[in-house]
Amino acid sequence: MHKRSFLLLGCLCVAIICFAQQKDSLPFEHADSSTLLKKRLLLVTKLQTLGYGGSLLALNQAWYAHYPRSGFHFYNDGGEWLKMDKVGHAYSAYQLSRIGHTSWQWAGASTQKAILYASVTGIGYQTIIETLDGFSSQWGWSWNDMAANTLGTAIWASQQWAWNTQKVRLKFSAHYNKYSDPQLEARSNQYFGGFFPERLLKDYNAQTYWLSANIHSFFPKTHAPKWLNVAVGYGAENMFGGYQNTWTAASTFMDRTDLKRYPQWYLSLDVDFEKIPTKSKAVKSLLFVLNSIKFPAPTLILSNGKWSSQWMYY
Numbered sequence: 001m002h003k004r005s006f007l008l009l010g011c012l013c014v015a016i017i018c019f020a021q022q023k024d025s026l027p028f029e030h031a032d033s034s035t036l037l038k039k040r041l042l043l044v045t046k047l048q049t050l051g052y053g054g055s056l057l058a059l060n061q062a063w064y065a066h067y068p069r070s071g072f073h074f075y076n077d078g079g080e081w082l083k084m085d086k087v088g089h090a091y092s093a094y095q096l097s098r099i100g101h102t103s104w105q106w107a108g109a110s111t112q113k114a115i116l117y118a119s120v121t122g123i124g125y126q127t128i129i130e131t132l133d134g135f136s137s138q139w140g141w142s143w144n145d146m147a148a149n150t151l152g153t154a155i156w157a158s159q160q161w162a163w164n165t166q167k168v169r170l171k172f173s174a175h176y177n178k179y180s181d182p183q184l185e186a187r188s189n190q191y192f193g194g195f196f197p198e199r200l201l202k203d204y205n206a207q208t209y210w211l212s213a214n215i216h217s218f219f220p221k222t223h224a225p226k227w228l229n230v231a232v233g234y235g236a237e238n239m240f241g242g243y244q245n246t247w248t249a250a251s252t253f254m255d256r257t258d259l260k261r262y263p264q265w266y267l268s269l270d271v272d273f274e275k276i277p278t279k280s281k282a283v284k285s286l287l288f289v290l291n292s293i294k295f296p297a298p299t300l301i302l303s304n305g306k307w308s309s310q311w312m313y314y
Contacts, residue, residue, distance in 0.1 A: 076142070093149040104117045115157055122153040165217070167218060205237055210233040235266065236262065266299050267300040272291065296312050298312065
């Protein structure tokens with residue numbers, strides 16, 4: 001997940017486009033000026049090129065440059081992190097596609113072209129990162145990663161083609177894990193980072209990925225609020241290494257295989273922020289960004305065959 005944090009640089013394109021949209025006196029829905037649409041198309045093209053291209057250059061310098069290069073090779077990482085990293089790949093591809101679609105749609109692309117361009121963005125960016133992995137001796141090209149990337153884009157694109165909206169959204173939540181065991185806390189600081197933002201992005205034990213379905217979209221006759229969702233989440237616990245809980249610290253071998261690694265499932269309520277009515281373009285932009293995150297809510301948790309609950313889980 002740490003490498004995918006560089007996607008945030010690419011996502012800056014969206015924020016800039018949203019601010020640019022506020023300054024346009026001619027609303028997109030009634031645009032009859034080809035000059036305006038050409039300017040928007042040029043702006044989106046430049047911002048995506050600079051944003052995604054810049055983030056890839058930054059990723060290469062900050063990450064891959066510190067590891068030896070190699071010839072292109074493959075790597076089977078299907079069993080790592082109890083699949084949490086694969087769910088993260090799908091989430092990233094989904095969000096990239098969603099962001100790209102909004103940008104191209106705003107620029108005046110047709111419905112079909114906006115979906116096509118967004119899908120290419122979602123898969124294409126992740127494919128470049130995977131190719132960089134393929135030339136790094138530390139990793140390699142992973143077909144499991146590519147399958148997850150494709151799934152994430154497919155979840156977005158299939159709904160956009162079929163319904164022209166997202167009835168089911170991929171979302172993310174995370175919390176800060178402070179481990180009472182000094183050995184585990186030291187391992188977490190070493191491997192996941194000691195700062196709050198780092199931990200949110202790197203500590204798989206503190207992350208949950210959600211499929212969040214809008215009730216009103218599937219049952220339009222219901223009296224449920226249009227913004228109310230039901231969400232199913234997936235997470236995992238006690239992971240302090242990709243495959244097992246062993247590592248080396250200060251030349252000392254650490255064996256924590258006494259900790260059982262296990263997956264967890266969640267059932268909760270959520271909010272579809274984009275269905276909250278507002279006339280403000282600035283607020284709409286904010287709600288669009290918030291819709292990538294799961295709203296904290298009471299949650300049922302299935303773990304090791306037993307149910308528990310938290311009155312507010314995030």
